[in-house]
Amino acid sequence: MTLLADPDSETQRRPPAARRGRWVLRALTGQRAGLAVVVVVLIIVFGTLRPAFYDSRLVVFPLLRDIATLTVVGLAQLAVLSIGHMNLAVGRMAAFGALVSGFSYQVLGLNLVLGLVLGLVAGAAVGALAGLIITGTGVNSFVVTLGLDFALLGLVTLVYGQFTTLAAFTVKPPGMEELRSYSMADLCVGDVCGSPAVPQLLLFTVVALAGVGYLFARARTGREMLLTGSNATAAELSGIPTKRRVIGAHTLSGLLSGLAGFMLAVTAGSFTAGIGSAFLIPSFLGPVLGGTALTGGAVSVIGTFMGISLTQVIQQGLSMLGVGLESLNIYLGLILLVALSAVRIRQLFTRRRRSS
């Protein structure tokens, strides 16, 4: 699946910090600092053109809630990108996790936390299954997760049809509505309260970011995943249990997908089979814009958050400027293409500079 390109074009070359942001193209090329600058500039531009962009209750709150959910989706994809794999079933794993959560609320009558835990376990189990099939057969992760996507799509819809009349679990356990609409303003320590613009749902994302960030930056397991991603043979020869790391990465991906499914269900107010159907594109957009290598071995956790923020800010801004929903897709696709080309252009430039 890797390209026929000369090998060094695939490696992630990070220019020293001093060179960062010297020109716009480089700023757009997945460098986190550059990405942050672009996001801030866009927020200022959109805010100036449409002051309503800063409306904390109607714009910022839902925007952050979407960013929160999609960042977790991006992290789910990042988990398997780290080992050089893909998870085409992120959306359907999310749907499966949400199905189990919704089932536990409606049919089993469990409380909010227990249902969430069951949903996460279900997501992780499906992810582990994908990992087991991949390591057991040696088949490309793409095909396995694609097949799984088909199967889950059918299964999830069938279960909803079996247990509900309207194809949705609508029972809300105590606390779910609060989770949906409460912001940090409802969370006070003494007299100090948070901002009403920041949804409490974002706390899940912060936990996920911290956990995944710790895993890949500090924990031995995470480093071993990255090594498996950059060179599986070398990793195997240096005594890393690569199969277990592959299964682990897919399990983590399933777990995070399940979390994202739960978050979307909380946002939407009901558990349906449609959850996660729009996750695939953002799941790649976030990590890729953020600087995660598709070939494995390099991840950028905070970059994923920024990549997702960028796409969501652009979507929100453009739709407030009156750009129709249909055109948003065109712009998103073009942004991804420009970002991809920019990485290549930078590589060509750095190579030329080095050779001269």
Add this chain to the structure above:
Amino acid sequence: MTEPATDTVTDAETRQRRITPARLRSTEATLLAVVVIGFAALSVTSGGDLLRGPAIQTVLTYVAVPVLIGLAQMVVLAVGQMNLSVGALGGFTAVLMGSMMADAGWPAVLAVLAGIALATAFGAVNGLLVVFTRINGFVVTLATMTVLIGLQYRVVGTRTIADYSPGLKAVGAASVAYIPVILMVALLVAAAVAVFVRRTVPGRWLLASGGNPLAARLSGISNDRILVLAHTLSGLIIGIAAAVTVASAPGVNSSIGGDWLLPSFAAPIIGGVALTGGSVAVLGTVLAAFVVRLVDVARAQFSLDPSWVSLVVGVVVLGTVVLTQRRRRRG
């Protein structure tokens, strides 16, 4: 390369063993058996209804597009690439053809040809982007897919274009001895692809480049050009699939192509195409499309939920990869 009749370029010494011609045939024989037995079983359970001419025609009509999109995916899989924009490009081209005829008043022939040319050009753009950015074709086509979905919606919006050329629709509904003309078109394309890959020099290059890019480069083949060629060919076949859709569907809207992506992979994978590149299985892909169609017929016959089709096809895809791998290891 010495055996022009085989579908694969084998270099068993340097890489993991590919599907050899004998095994390929066995995949196809299995699929053929499944199609025949499945059809016979469904005929029996339907009390013979399925054997009537019009019923056969209905079954066959809905195979044409799956065959074509399977082939469109297969030619990029042959060079170790994948094309996620199959559905989006097909949908965009279909609504554009419809709009050219209904809104701009173009004659059907011109609209169809222009649409196919445009789809081919988009395929070439996919290939050029992959070559230029040196990024995994997966992400590049993911990006173009997003753009094309947007373009499709921009052309057609929420309406359904149905008021176009009655002549074209007549072609879409026409049949010879209950075999739909559009299925013949699809099978002709399949035959052309088979001849291209087996008998022509660029076709052999395609497999050589997909099988072992380094060896191909050393023997003077431009891998970049082959990549662009494969994506262009994919675009061309998608253009034809779009034309078939416009001809056979009652109308075109923004949902056309939305459900093409998964079947486009299912047909070649079940048909025995290796995802690592270097092999094609035209007959296998065609037969696999029939198998998937039979699942759908069975679902309709027993009036089950449409979700069963996804479930069964997904399990079959997973089962196929696991079994193929087992068989290959034993061999």
